[in-house]
Structures are given as C-alpha cells and as structure tokens.
Amino acid sequence: MTQMLLSTAVACATVAAVAAAVMVWQKFHKHSHCDQALVLLYEFRHACATPLYVLRHISEHVALEMQAGLNQPGGSQLMMLPTFIEKLPNGCEKGLFYALDLSGTNFRVLRCLLGGPNARVIKQEYEVVAIPRALLLGTSEELFDFIAQRLISFIKLEGPEFQRGHNWNGHQIRELGLTISFPICQTSHNTGILIKWTEGFKIADGVGKDVVAMLQSAMDRQKGFQIRVAVLINDTVGTMAGGHYWNDDVMVGVILGTNTNACYVECNLPEDIQTKSGKMVNIPFYTLPVIYMEWGRFWSSHLPRTYIDEQLDNESVNPGDRGFEKMTGAMYLGEIVRRVLARMAQEANLFGDSVPTKLKQPFILLTLEMSKMHADESPDLRIVDKVLKDVFDIKRTELSERRIVHSVCDTVTMRAARLAAAFIVGILKKIGRDGWDATGVSSRLMALPRDSEHRARLELKRTVVAMDGILYEHYHRFRIYMQAAVYELLSEAAARKLVIELSKDGSGTGASILAACHSEFAPSYS
Template identity: 30%
Template sequence: MQGLRPEILAGIPDDMYSIVRRIEDSFAISTPDLRKLANHFERQLERGLTMDGSDIPMNLSWVMGYPTGKEKGRYLSVDFGGTNVRVCNTLLQGREEDFQMTQEKYKLPVHLRSTSAEKLWDFVACCVGEFIEKHHDECEGQRNQTGRMPLAFTFSYPVTQTSITDGILQKWTKALSVSGVEGNDVVSQFQAALDKRKVPVQIVALVNDTMGALISSNYRDPEVKISSVISTGCNAAYMEDYRSITKIESHFGPDQEASDRLMGINTELGAYDNSRNMLPLTHFDETVDRLSAHPGTQMYEKMVAGLYLGEIYRMILIELHGLGMISPGKDLPILERPDVIDASFLSVAEADMSRSLDEIKDLFKEKLQMDLTPDEVKVCRYLVELVGTRAARLYACSIAAICRRMKVTTCRVGADGSVFHKYTHFKERSLHALREILDWPYFSEDFVTFHNAEDGSGVGAAIIAAMALEKQGGGTLSPKAGF
C-alpha cells in the first residue's frame, strides 16, 4: 500500500510478520480498486439527485449560486455541531477586506446529547440570549423593521430542505440521539425556543457547515469550487446545475435566470455505501459499526473520519493481544474502553519516524499503560500507518467523484477539519491517491489542489444570511424565488 514503510518490520518474528501481513492485506486498496470505488461513488452522487435516491442523500441547500464578494454588513450566526454551541457576530467587508468576528463558545452538557427536543433547543436559545446580552452594544444596531436581528443557523446534521428557512432532520449522526427532533423541522423548533425566551432574533437561513465552508472559501477565492470537511465526521459540498436535479424539477420555471442555475448541494457523503456493496469492510470495521451509536449508517464515514479511526486501531490491538502478539499474558482492561484511542493518538504515533521509535513507545506507556517490547513497537507503529493510509485513499475517492461529476479537470478544494489539517501525512496521501484515480501525467503538477477553507459555520453562515436577505429585500426565501 502506498506510503507504508516495510523496513519498520525488519527483524520481527515470523509469526508476528504473518499476522501483520494478513491485516495489511485486508486494509490494502490498489489503484484499480480506487478507480472502481470512485466510479461507483460518482454514479451514487448522480443517483442522489434523482427521485430514486441513493445512500448519498445529496441534500439541497437552497443556496443558489456563489457569492458576489460584495456582501457586507453584520450578521449573527449559531453553530450547532454536537459538542459546542458557538454564537458569532460577523462583520463582512467584501472580498478584499478581512472579516471581523466576535464569538463565544458554550459547551453542550453531556446529558443534553440524549435529552428531549425542548430541553436541547432551550439550551441553545439560552446561549444566544446570553451572547446578545453580553455584546449588547454591538448587536443592537442589527435589528430589522420588526425589532429582530437576522440570524443564520448552522446545523451540521443531514436535513431535507424545501427552502432556505426550513430543514427536516433525517437522522442524528455522530454521538447525538435527542428525542423528538428526527422527522421534524429544526428551524421551527429552534425559533419556538427563541420566542419562548423572548430572544429578539429571526432565523433567516439554515446552513450546513460544509456548504458554509464552500461559500466562505469562494467569497475569498472564486477558484474554490468544492468544500470538504473531515474531522469527527466527513462531508463535501459543491454547486450543481439545478436542471440536473430531477427530484426538484417542479420547483423551477423555464425563465430562471442563468446566474441562478447553480444549486448548492450538501452531499452528506459520509453515508456512501450504507448498503455495503462496494466498500472494502474488514471485520474491524464491522465491529466498530456494531458498537457505534448508529449501527448500519455512515459506513464510509466510519472508515475515514476522526471519530472512528482510533476505534478501528483499538480493535486491531485487541485482536493482537488476543493472539498473544502484544503484551502476552497481561490483562489490558484499558483497551476495552471505547474511545480510549483517538485520531490524535494515531497522528502522534505516525509522526515518529525515528529508528528507535522511542516516541511511540512512550506514547503507549503514557496513554495505554502498555510497556511494549521493541518488536511490539515495530508492529504497532506499522499498523498505525495502515489505518491512516487507507482513510486518506478512501477519502480521495469522494473528491475524485465530485470533480468528475462537475466535469472539471482542475479544481481548488476548500478543505477543513482536524483530520485534514493535523493528521500526519493525510493530505499528501490523499493527493497521491487522487493522482492514481484521475491518472495525472507522472511529472505533472497536481490538477486538484487543497486549500485551507474559510470558517464555514461562522463566516460562511453570515455570507449566506447576507445573500438571503439581498435576494428578498430583507425577507425569507422560498424555492420559487430562486434561493
């Protein structure tokens, strides 16, 4: 597999070597396999735009077209991602000037991850109220004719939208399981909580963080045409000609302006191959899925995203221990603890490129109370690379599929998320896999390049709010209005 260092395994016993090779074979993805996956991915993207649907929802954002770069003004936004509630007040000054932002973060209490809808939204509304009270002078001038402040709501979960101001939650992902929200409009629930607390705001746009990243990145750099977020979860967004979205043909008339023929698509591609037809699942992946908060869903995400990479590696270690390959005869109860290993652990382990591997040895001792022998350290270090390399190569399949869907050979991708920015070698391995899939000439520069995405959930939401209000002169937007 590209990127691995077989010399790490020099000198280990034959039985160890045999087991490592067996595990490696189950994680390896060849160039032909990458291309098959990318081709199938592209077909599923297309199918998601039809009435038939696919594992990839291809959710409509009702953000029509890219920003002009001239959007200006102050806008409130709320970013709800499941761990924190972030409230922002952003000043936009146009493409050529830097934005200014005031923000506060409020940690979501653990017990609210599985509470009722009423209690969840009351907490979020309380955060907004506290923010406005704390920054009263800054916020007061943003009231509209009705005495309310326009607010963009960033909600990082899959929703079905029929306009820019509504969104039915399809299902919770990641670690949330709040009752009474799935199948309901999150905007009306949140607005009701705001009204109950007499917080003077009006939600004018529902935004997905990945769509926000596309808009904010394009606002700064018009050459960015795709956004990708890979952190605890994974997702991507791009613009699609609405005439290709057959599941909404009835929404638009033939007189639609050419400038409004692009519809922002929030792919929610983490759900790719939930039907399990293509992904090269190992028994480690099957176990991680079975033990997850939402078994049988987000199968692609569970192979590439940060929330699950540590768990995959934990399952490998448990098997090695059971086979007597690491810490034989010793009890390792710490390995039975879910999430004891996270993506940052793997990234730190991969960063140890020394011959002695002292850093990874110390890491195992500090974090897992495991005192590894030299051969065990070699095996554990090598297997870390298997998990990270496979994740990067699978991730590249989605980017390649979207590029083909858009019929572009060169593209800038606005990328965000802790895995992309902080996981050792992830970006380089992704680019190498893209080169294999798209068959770039050997000595050519990269035709698809990654760039740091602008803040989608804060700045992007503010820009979308500005676009929404401009389209309707301060009102809310409907599909018939072209946004």
C-alpha cells in the same frame, strides 16, 4: 569445607546457566512472537491495499451513485439532497451577521463583521455555551428559550465597531445563519423539519416540526432585539461557503473529521429534483445549486474491507450503515488500530503472554494519540512507547514491537486517506473536472451536460476543493497521502488546475457569511 564450596559453586553455575537459558529462550520467544505478528501485519496491509485501479473503480462507482441519486430519490446509497443554497458568497458582502452552531450538548454563538471586498472579515467574536443537562431531557420550547436567552445576552455585548457595522445594513433586524447537526429534512434555504434528536438529546417533542420556526418563536418571545434566521445549513455547506467567500473557484466542500461528509456545486442537475420529503422542486436552468451528499453512507464491494472492519461494524450502534465513514472518520481510525493490535496480542502474544487489559477496552485509543504514534520519527520510536504506556498501560516494549505498531497506524491512515481521495475524484468526475472525459470514460458514467461546449470550458477551469476537519487540518500524514492520491487519479491537465485548501469554521464563519448572502435587507452583491 571444600566440598561445600564446590557444591555452592556448582549451584551458582547451575543458576547462571538456567538464567542464561531463560534469557536465550525469552529472546527467541520474543522474536517468534514478532514473526507471528508480522505475518498478521502483512495480511492486514494486503487486505487494506488501495492500488490505483481500485481507487479508479471506487471513483467511478461514486459518480454513478451521485447521478442515480439525482435521477431518482432513494435510487442511490448517497442522499444527494438539495440544500436550496443557490447563491454563494463572493467577498463583496458587508454588514454585521450572526451565526448559531447547535452541534451537540454545547452551542456556539458568533458575530461576524464583514467589510466588503477590500476589508473582508473585519472582526469576529464568539461564545460557547453548555446546555444544562435538564434541558437535554426537557421540552423543545425550554431548549430553544434557553438558546434564545443566551443569544440575546450575547447580542447585548456588541461593541461600537459591531454596532456601526449593523447600521450599514440600514435596518434594525439582525440576521443569523443556523447550523444544525441533527438529522433534518430541509424544505427551503431557511426551513427544515427535525427528523430525530441525536447528540445526547432525549426531548419528547419537536420531531416533525420546523427547527427554524421553533428557534424563531423563541427569539420572538425575547424582548429588545429583532432577529431573523436567514439560512439553515450544516457544517459541510458552511465549509464550501467559507471557501467560496475567498475563492470563486471553490466547487466542492469536504469535512474529514470525527465524521465525514461532502457537498458540491452541481453543474448538470435534472430540471426537477425531489427533496427527501417527496416534494418536487423546480431548479431554474441558469442556477448552480449546492448538493449535500451524505457520503458516509456509501458502500461498495470495491472498498478494501477487512475482518477488523466487519467486526467493528457488527458491534456498532448502526451495523450495516455508514460503511465508508467507519473506514475514514476520525471517530473510528484509532479504534481500528486498537482492534488490530488486540488481535496481534491475542494470536501472536505481541505484548507478552497475556493481552493487556486496557487493550481490550473499545475506543480507548483516540485518533489523536494514534496520529502522534504515526508521526514518530525517532530512532527508538519513543513517542510510540509513551502512548502505549499512557493509553494501554503497557510498561515495556521492544523496538520491533513498536515498529509493528507504527506500521499498523500507517496502514490504517493510508487506506483512509486514499479512500477519501477516491471519493473527492468521484465528485470531480461527476461535474466533469477530473480531466478524463476526452477518453469517453466519464461520458459512459453519466448524462452529458446539455451544452457540450460548456462542459469543455469547465474542464479547463481552475477547481478548488475546500476542506475542513481535524484529519485534514491536523493529521499531516493523512493530508499528504490524500493529496498525493487525488493528483495520482486525475489527468495531468486536471491536476494542474486543482487546488485543495483549508476552509475553517464552516459552522460559524461560513454560516454568518451565508446569512449575508441570503439577507432580506443587505444590498445584493451578486
């Protein structure tokens, strides 16, 4: 009996010792994994670094590419397309105007009642309409007939206040601003040739035709209301217009959202610029036209590109294209984080001895969820823990692992925000508003304006950058990093004169306000 008890005790002690050894090994093994992951993290942070001298090189390269694109079509990575918008709102616009935002498989119709300088935007209403799947595969006539029908139905719901506003215009024709997300070749402020269908549309015809003419024909086939497309824009131009409506100092419009783009008021345009179609357009000397950049296409050896970025680009639907956008757009930031974590899980066993299945799934981590982890300031990073569970089904993580995840989010966001800042400063440099021209830096980059005194006055003026997009509006740390880098890059004098502000709904409100600017019937308030 005694021997049996002794044997049992020895067995229990052996089991306890083995269990203790396993726990010690697991603890050491876990720390070893974190150490390996930290090495990968440090390598990634170093590759993503954006010191001031790198950002300055990028800004200068952007300014050079802008001038090259203006001087010769196709001479730059940047499209530098004229928008034919030479008149921006000033807050005096008055009347009822509509907007149609066709930016995906849904479209939005909006009416906006403008009351002039004292009342500004009196009232707005909008409706979002889902496009039936059959129309995504049908004909252009069927699509635009459906859009026109729903637009007419929306107009019929005008309340008395809107109808009184329409009567201020003194005519029966309603005017509309059209926002299109499809690639187009714009030939005037209200004409544009469709280059191709995107956003899930697989319509056989319509390519090579004027989108405004197709919509106008469909609206003309409807009875009861006369509607005219006054202006054709994209959301970036609408963002600038919406900002300029409230503030005459707006010179730049930027979208930092799912995708990214910019436009600006060109102060030193060559007398003749060429449209994408090859037609030469003479721009009067006294005008300040808006130029649309397509800056997502930009690439430079100065961009801090990593192995992860190359992998993402190679596996994308458009390898070799839109390099800047793939490092800064909300469509990609969460995916970059996922790929970094997947590599750490594979090479350093970050989340255990096997890679979590869902961590292998492309684009499963949205930038929204990434931003939640980045914003986590709790001592135990419980939000990071929750997102890892909800998105990747990782049931249990150590605090050290969650800290690594948080740091990856910070690295990706800081790089994106500071690169966006460098591009904004590149635009300011091009138009002489970065404050460094007195040193001769900018004068080596671009042709000087015809009137150097005019350039000196521009440098002293207040400059406003109108911003929109989910990254700027809703991602707090992105916004803080971006703004700090912009002011870091500017001279002290220019930084005092610069304001960065939110300008929401360029595709809706901005489009309707631009319709007022380009009205054939409303009084001119310029």
